[in-house]
Amino acid sequence: MKMNEFEMIRAIREMFSDLPVRGTGIGDDAAVLHHPGSLLTTDTMVDGVHFILDKTDLADLGYKVMAVNLSDIAAMGGYPDAALLTLGLPKPFTDAQFLRLMTGIHDSAILYRCALAGGDIVRSDTLFITVAMTGHPIKEPILRSGAKPGDIIYISNKVGDSALGLKLLQAPHSVKVKSANYFLSRHFCPSPRLKLIEYLTEHYIIRSCIDISDGVLADLQHIAEESGTGYFLEMNELPVSAEEIGKEFEKDPFFFYTLAATGGEDYELLFTSEQSIDSAAVYEHTGVSVTPVGRILESGYRIGYFEKEFSPSDFKTGFRHFEGE
């Protein structure tokens, strides 16, 4: 890089001058926020683990590392306030790459109204980006532990898209789909559901919520374990992108449902509500659909697929079997 640390910080300050921190931002030993939020989260992306530098548009990467943190704030029933950005940049990284990365971070920050309050820029042999973010709960924070037996389980938008995008990225011809670009874009640019959770918390009592980063099954398991409940998941109700997949979906829907249930990184919300939710009204106001996919039970983990029933362990074995083929 030709830019030194101070030049990079100056470039960042200029870029973010259209999104001022409510308080004192970049430039002191710590930021000072006038209205500090009670929500605090952090997420990191590392080259070779969360992305492959050569296969990634750095603007997408910058957008995504912000989006996954914003998604955590959404999953708590919150809205974002300010972020800290840590960049670990390898020597061969160029000024153009740095600026491209920052463009994506800035786009995401502007879109979801999250100021940049500070951070750290360091040299590292491995490229990594860490974001820490604060936010405020809209009402009370929504925890994973709030689910009650009888609650309806909902999922926002669709699941499995990101996992399918990743498959297409790693092996473009492994699955034939109608619209590969759609799945790639869902993988690279997830949508934190901030507007959705704002609408939902204003109109319903959302008892528990998590963002789907590990996969529907794993994240539903987190909800059940933290709440001390069981669940019944109706796998064929999972909202999947059948149309964008095309004919392949009809040939083997079970494969795609399995992908939807176990694929991670969709960053959709999985939440539970005692009341039934008016999906049409939600869609009208937020542009995002919500789909009921099961119920919270007193105990036991059950997965239905039309007439059949699985346990989570059967199910994972089935999927692993497919992956090995």
Add this chain to the structure above:
Amino acid sequence: MKMNEFEMIRAIREMFSDLPVRGTGIGDDAAVLHHPGSLLTTDTMVDGVHFILDKTDLADLGYKVMAVNLSDIAAMGGYPDAALLTLGLPKPFTDAQFLRLMTGIHDSAILYRCALAGGDIVRSDTLFITVAMTGHPIKEPILRSGAKPGDIIYISNKVGDSALGLKLLQAPHSVKVKSANYFLSRHFCPSPRLKLIEYLTEHYIIRSCIDISDGVLADLQHIAEESGTGYFLEMNELPVSAEEIGKEFEKDPFFFYTLAATGGEDYELLFTSEQSIDSAAVYEHTGVSVTPVGRILESGYRIGYFEKEFSPSDFKTGFRHFEGE
């Protein structure tokens, strides 16, 4: 490593059960703090840049990455509340190394009363540790920009120790000192001056403050630039560890003062006050000395050394010359 992510998180939760978060800590999408602080900072340490894994006790490293963040909170006139910890761990990292690292982090957290509210554990080819920390100002936050002409410049404890420790680590025979272990320990285990700043803010008006991470000269320059002032630094007043250096100090005091003025990572406080500070009383109550080393001026950057006077640029050239020998 034999431990997986969930086992590591469980180990961390157990280890930190003696330091509960005031709110909801590890285990949800975000932490929820009952009394969120307005101060927010982050600092990262990367293998090969900030430390050399083979030459570092991981407990020291864990302690230090917490200490440098705690030092930022101290420099703002604050006390810490909660931290987020991100670990980027390479494949060859062992369970024992992980636990040793966490021991140091925990020791520091207990010593300075900073709970661990959450974080992220990821795989990375390069070991890195990022801490983000929140805290509360004791009174008003102390900024770098508050210095006024006439203010006395103070430094806590001593400076140059860490730089000398680093020199001894990199080339043990390059400098002969009486007590090498002292300097190594000051390099590995800096002391965040939280107790000192608490006492000072209760008894004096501290107008500006910074922690010395880049070196006295560089950090004083930050204060002057942010405050729109100049400074006069009396180099031979810098508090240096003459006794621990021993006879070498008498042979070439200028070298050691130069090291003290330009060596970084001491994490002592450099602050300015309109009033004179009663150093004896400060030492009695906090165990830390404070030494006046100069004045804030209307303009101009001047460095005195007995009868001679330098500009910062002369000075840096002089030092670089020595380094090249």
